[in-house]
Amino acid sequence: MIELLDIVILGMMVVAALAVLWLRDLFAVAMLSGAYSLMGATLYVLLDAVDVAFTEAAVGAGIATVLMLGTLTLVPRQEKQGKKPSLAGLFTVAATGSLLIWATLDMPEYGDPDAPIHHHVAPRYMKDSTAEVGPPNVVTSVLASYRGYDTLGETTVIFTAAIGVMALLARGRRKP
Amino acid sequence: MTPSTLMLLALLLPLLAVGPILLAGRYPNLREAVSLGAGALLIAVVLGLRSQLADGVVPVLNFGEMLPGLTLRLELEPLGMLFALVAAGLWPVTILYAIGYMRGHHEKNQTRFYAFFAIAIAAAMGIALSGNMLTLFVFYEVLTICTFPLVTHAGTPEAKRAGRTYLGILIGTSIGLQLLAIIATWALAGTLDFAPGGILAGKVSGPLVGVLFALYVFGIGKAALMPFHRWLPAAMVAPTPVSALLHAVAVVKAGVFTVLKVTLYIFGIDLLAENAAADWLVWAAGFTIVAASVVALSKDNLKARLAYSTISQLSYVLLGAAILAPLSVMGAAIHIAAHALGKITLFFAAGAVMVASHKTEISQMAGIGRKMPWTMGAFAIGALSMIGLPPTAGFVSKWYVLSGALQSQQMVAVAVVTLSTLLNAAYFLPIIHSAFFGRAGDDHDHHHDHGEAPLPSVLALCVTAAGTIVLFVLPDQVLALAGALLGRNP
Amino acid sequence: MSAPLEHLPALAVVVPLMTAPVIVALRRPWAAWLLACGVSWASLFFSVLLLLQVLESGPFSYLMGGWAAPWGIEYRVDQLDAFVLAIVSAIASVVSVYSRKSVEAEIDSERHYLFYAMFVLCLCGLLGMAITGDAFNLFVFLEISSLSTYVLVGMGRDRRALTASLRYLILGTVGATFYVIGIGLAYMMTGTLNMADLAQRLPAMAHTSTVRAALAFLVVGIGLKMAAFPLHAWLPNAYTHAPSAAAALLAGTATKVSVYVFLRIVLGVFGATGLLTALPITQVLMVLALAAMFVCSAVAIWQPDLKRALAYSSVAQIGYILLGIAFLSETGLAAGIVHLFNHAVMKSALFLALGAVALRVGSTRIDAIRGIGRKMPLTMAAVLVAGLSLIGVPLTVGFVSKWYLVEAALTGGMWPVAVLILASSLLAVAYVWRIVEAAWMAPPGPELAHIREAPTAMVLSTWVLAGASVWFGLDATQTMGVARLAAQTLLQGVAP
Amino acid sequence: MDHTTLMFAAAAGALLVAMVMALVRALLGPTVYDRILAVNAFGTKTLLMIAVIGFLTRRPEFLDIALVYALINFIGTVAVTKFVRYRSLGFPVGDNAEGEL
Amino acid sequence: MARIVSLFILMLVLWLVMSGHGEPWLLALGVASAALVAWIARRLDSVDHEGHPLHLTWRGLGYWPWLAVEIVKANLDVARTILAGPGAVAPAVFKVKASQSDDLGRTIYANSITLTPGTVTMGVDDDGSLTIHALNAGAREGLETGDMDRRVCVLMGDR
């Protein structure tokens, strides 16, 4: 069942992504990218990444759409017509895509419990994190403690984005 | 004073003079006094070095590593001594001349002129005294760059164009070819220190030697081997003292001096001879000698004719080096001094004519010898030296080159020397003839009567003309140095 | 190792990181500037201490959070890291002193604190990238520096700064995402993100297409960030329209750190796989580097705006560095690494000088600065010195780099490449001399009548860098020594 | 597969079909409100789907995610109305004297 | 004040039932959180009779089940309509009177209407009437009986 859900949701994501590419009404694009994020969240739940799903849910439902709308209040809603298919783009995409496909050929298969990533580094998190760190949610242990430094960087990134938006867009005090 | 301190002093004296020159910018007399004084001191220092060398002392001075394993290093040896003597000796003379010329010509920015002049001399001293190829290259480039403001002194579009040619060719060849050769040498030999007998010997053989040698010779653009000679005529837009000292002495001589250094201390005559790596240079230098002479013949502008003459004469040095016979190498070394004295005299004279009569074209100069007897007399002496006739220094150097060529059966070289002598005669003698015996043409545009050039200038050109003759009469010093170059006792 | 020194690696990055919020909270322009200056100099101090420590006792590591290496995040400091740290913080220190006047002129006072916060964050990101030993942590710091860079660029006065910034944002994000893909693929086959651990585990997987594709993605991704030749589209506009102080900082550091990342990932992590030679990576790199050197130098000659000309020159200079790397020899690598330093010094000096010109004249177009040499002699003399260095004239740092590059080419038996390296410097002569001629060889026009020399602090900081480009050209033993050590350390892990 | 799993699987299947249908509506439009409605409905189904998956995989504590959607999925829709009415999310912008900087 | 206290308690209860952890540390956090929320809610002016209708608690207990039943009925109705195909759809737009005395009451009424499928409140007019969109006649008639209006009034204590 999980597998079926996985297949269909991925299929829907592809449809949504292509629609984003196709549609010219930016409003519709914004809505579809919201739906895309919803599907992403569902997929993450399916793949056991609940924390990621949670984040995607909060971001997708709470911030991303609103931000997009906030932008659309300030810019035109329609994309200009008459953009021919870009040959360079197609070439780049074809090259990158085939490289990636080629790369998948030697990958461990989906869900393979023998994949290298399940046997190095990660096992310790599963085995010892309760004793070493405490929280039953291993993701939290890894996020906040083992790789807490990454998270410090992440916080700084969001801090940077906020003051960056201020620097670019905020108005100062009105001169009397 | 220790020898190495003396050497440092030789390098620093001109530089130290720059500050006072700039400070004294508002007081021309003081400024030029400083220049002259520094020049006089420099001569003293260099003579002191000469006596050290004569005592068998080889002063060495390490400035410390510039790149790991590569030091900036000064070391005195006979050829460098010779070049240093020439450059240092002619500096104050040129300043003397410049005092008359610059004031007489009402040039602007004279302070800048004297300052860069001093730096250029410092760079020339650096080239003369450098103890390895890296140091030499460094000073070589410094010389190029600090003479650029002198070349473009006038600031006119024409001067700027000339400046671009000057810089383009000199930087282009030095970075594009010479640096490549130097780094290749470093990669092959693991050292760049000049050593008698060469440092590449045993490290490299076959056609690579020829290629490397070609990179060096063409890369040393200051030697003005065709086709990299265009900068020299272009640089003639500079004020005459610059043309005189730099493009008859410091810059061009730095070029041929470097070629000689490379021939002797990087490759070594034996290595070049074994691999027949310099044979092409005989042809190339020969071609340059003849071709430049022919071009000179066609030039009516006196400075241009002198410039092409310089190109031609420089290749004598190259030819001397290329023959690879000890005698001809000696001749090449002597020619550095001989040509310097002769050509500076010629330039001084040309400048003097320009200042006094505002004439630049040879065809206008008929009868000028009667108005400016001293100037044109000196010019005649210089011209004789160029042709290689006694009693001038040019004869001595040509003699050695020719005997070297005969000794090693280089008939091409013999033919070239002979032919060029004829050509030299063909383009110099008519000038002298018309100056003294020609009738002044339509003088309508020069209604004012003129006499000699300003006294300091005349004084200066007389001194150099005298030097040309002295070098013929008493060549011992120069011969001694040139001999030492080849390991013979001075 | 004494106790406080032990924490140097963490402090070097965390001190700027913590300063940024303090700046935002304080908001006073002068306090912001003071803090930015202070923190830049503090990280310079830390970096130099780190460098000395590494030179004395060899590479060492610092475990964040006390977790052992492949599980936690490790800071691994070797000669290369410490060298890059020193470069970045040195440039930032000089630029921070310089920035006060320039920022006052170019950015309205209410936004000053944001500029300095961004400045400090950018520094923090770059330092973090240079010091970390974890491939994913590198991405995080890459983004910190990138985001702050986008903002810094976007704060330029000209409206084209905005488009430049957005273009940089898009290409930069694509690059970073490629990097993430590459790291992901490598992680997939090894299960680790720690660079040292990756380097150890990758060789066993080197035959797989996944690892090969990972390498390709990493090369392209990092190539985008460092503006390697065909991927440099974002750079010229970004550097041209950014505020002067930002442009100087970025020109000196941003692409350099990306090059460092390239070295660290491609050579350090993938070196032992033997893929560098098995795949035509070095050859492609060499061709592209040569193309960059010629094409971008040639383009630089025709630019009417000097900042833009210098930006193109930067792309060309990245070509030199990549060429050095492509030789895959000790000398070549050392040449590339030392050119990191050398180019940072001289290009920052040039951008600082142009910033001073922009401050006084209001433009950096070549026809606007004719005869400026008479009016701002000190500034333009710095341009001359740094420009000569760009050409590679002896006694300047540019010469040192070129020397070793050519030596590497010759010892590698690649004569034509050596010739090309030197030939390309002639193009540099052309674009540098154009500036020198315009500045010095023409009488100043009437519109320059009231121009004065730049403020002392600006002149001084410009000359610190211009002077450094002479000082380290006169004595390159220090820089070259470190670079050679770094190259040796790097090459230890590279399979023949 | 025991029958409770089957039950949740059936529900998940139905929700999946519903999601596809909602997506089709979102793609077809025709008006932008149809799209908004479709995406909003899609959100509701996602919420339910996540809850069902929680039961399906026997980790029902993931309901928190569903709860997030229940609480804030409508913010986007509310924003849309604001957007359509005033072409601005901040209306009334009010006196901006204080500034954001 | 009473509303704030009640909001605080409500929040605390919410915390307790969601958390399920009884450790003192988490309880303390819960209290702090509830207090913070109460304070912010007050700051946002949302702790008034509209935002926190404490006074409706008891009467609400009677209203909700009735509404639930209505919703079920309406759902079945709409399901029939949809399954019957487009032919069965006969939409209508009309107004109904909302006799509640304040906005809160009208809101509850309007939301109740919307919550029962088949009818959607499209607007609240100044005169206190609601614009309704109904899917078909049945839904319209159900509403026009005024039953729901009355019950909401009772809930509000208006009648």
Add this chain to the structure above:
Amino acid sequence: MEVPGLFNYWMAIILMMAGLYTVIARGNLVKKLVGLGVFQISVFVLYITMGKIKDGTAPILPAGPVDGVVFSNPLPHVLILTAIVVGIATTALGLALVVRIHEAFGTIEEDDIQDIEENEA
């Protein structure tokens, strides 16, 4: 029902390419940013797929005994959490820039902007 071993990866790749193509080929700046978002999310999918173990469950340890329970790999989750944050930060910044560009140029179409800039230069 079996998922072909590499299906997820391939779909993720198709998604990536759709996003990348939007970034490269579309001239509208907002569209480009949306494309960038799609591109990034698909990379996240790639990562999360890596971490999945068949018949595994989320890496949250339940209160009871855990013997025999397979947990999926938490590390990719942690990485992607960070990456999502980075993604939203980038998008926010990009949108801010787009707004400013629209105010400065009056358009958000790349080729129009290019025309304007060329006229200026």
Add this chain to the structure above:
Amino acid sequence: MREKPILRVGTKFLIPFILMFALYVQFHGDFGPGGGFQAGVIFASAFILYAIVFGIAHARRALPAGIRRLLLSLGVLIYAGTGVLALAEGGRFLDYSSLAAQPVLGQHVGIFLVEFGVGMTVFAAMTTIFFVFASRDPSAREQD
């Protein structure tokens, strides 16, 4: 304000729940999905909802720029400060184990603090970003 009682009432009613849920997520990240980032976003979305419904001016009065800026900075400082505190207590940077007598307790305290910092910064960042966008006058063309 009179215009739409439905949104107004609904928003007022829901905001405390959203806030409370955010705090729940903030402090229960140890046990289930969630943590500082998610909590910050949800907390911020309550204010965003408020701003959308009641107008940005109200929202800005309730949550002035100064406070947002302070929270923004404070969050990062709390996180990094925890690391520095660990350093001062003799551990490595961010080594929470040194924060308390028993390592696990220290970890607990550390994680709590850093998550709190993350939440704070994310909340302030998200509201700031939205407020800045929403404060922009749609009819404005470049003036500054």
Add this chain to the structure above:
Amino acid sequence: MSLILDTLSWALMLGGAGFVLIGTLGLLRLPDVFTRLHGAGMTDTMGAGLLVLGMLLQAPDWLVMVKLVLIVVFLAFTSPMTSHALARAAILDGIKPWLRQADKGDAP
């Protein structure tokens, strides 16, 4: 007991799924945005309600129950707000509700 519970939840789940499907079918089949709102409303109320009820019976502990209930409660509050906001926006934007020809006269 368990059998009764299971049967009940089967019924509820199927019913919920049915309502969700029908509602979505409405979303797809009905003629305009206003009528589609009704379809979507079904999913939010009956569909969600029955599904949650079905899950409630299978919930392992009361924590899960509480959260399920909360989901329904919140949905019940947000769903009408959404529908109303949407309908209002559409009307204000000038979208005319689709009306059957014969009923046109009733339109205000």
